[in-house]
Amino acid sequence: MRVQDRIVVVTGAASGIGRAMARRFAAEGAAGVVVADLDEAGATQVAKDIGDQAIAVRADVSSQDEVRALIDTAEEAFGPVGLFCSNAGVITGQGLDAGDLEWTRTIAVNVLAHVYAARVLVPRMVERGGGYLLHTCSAAGLISCPGDAPYSVTKAAAISFAEWLSIHYRTKGIGVSVLCPQGVRTGMLSGDVDAQHLTARAxxxxxxxxxxxxxxxxxxxxxDAERFYILPHPEVAEYVRRKFDDPDRWLSGMARFVDSLEA
Structure with a gap:
């Protein structure tokens, strides 16, 4: 799947991974890049930096109506969306202390946002003969995230949904990939979670x-390779192999790891 000449939408694109992807897709020759974020000023600056091939759209991806409006705006501005990157995400830094509001918000942004985009785009893409969905899911969805229960659970759910989409729509021309990085120098690591928090230290x-x-x-x-799992940290694949080879040993090792961080 080449980005060149495609219409691309990136959510959570005002900063971090989303901003880097939007800029890189533009450099790869995307015909149009839609920079979407709750941070309208930040998204506008990224679009301005990219140039005429980009527009900024304020969007709350936890709202199905706003996701639909985002896609409609992208297609009205540039044409059919060829690649939709559900990249927006939230982290809580909480475990059992996370309240219902934290759980609800995290599920909405980290899981339901992918569902909302697929509901709108998959039928259109199938009718047009194909398209591609990229979900930013984090290594936490594969190997958990010490210190943050809602983040771990929702990222695993996002991977599961992406698998379901691939199973049901691969033969209908829909490509699906999940992006699962480990540590990345973004606001989630340096701003949203205190440096001394268990999650950050892990x-x-x-x-x-x-x-x-x-x-x-x-x-x-x-x-380009149309890989389902995109692992910027290749060592994550080895962690996953160990997890499924011997789940009890893996869980014991993770428990010792967390204990060492808390000591």
Missing amino acids: VVASGPILTPEAVAESVVEGL
């Missing part, structure tokens, strides 16, 4: 912290 202890631009490079390579 990420730092788990491996290298990549730049958003390095992740965007992995995305372009992964889309």
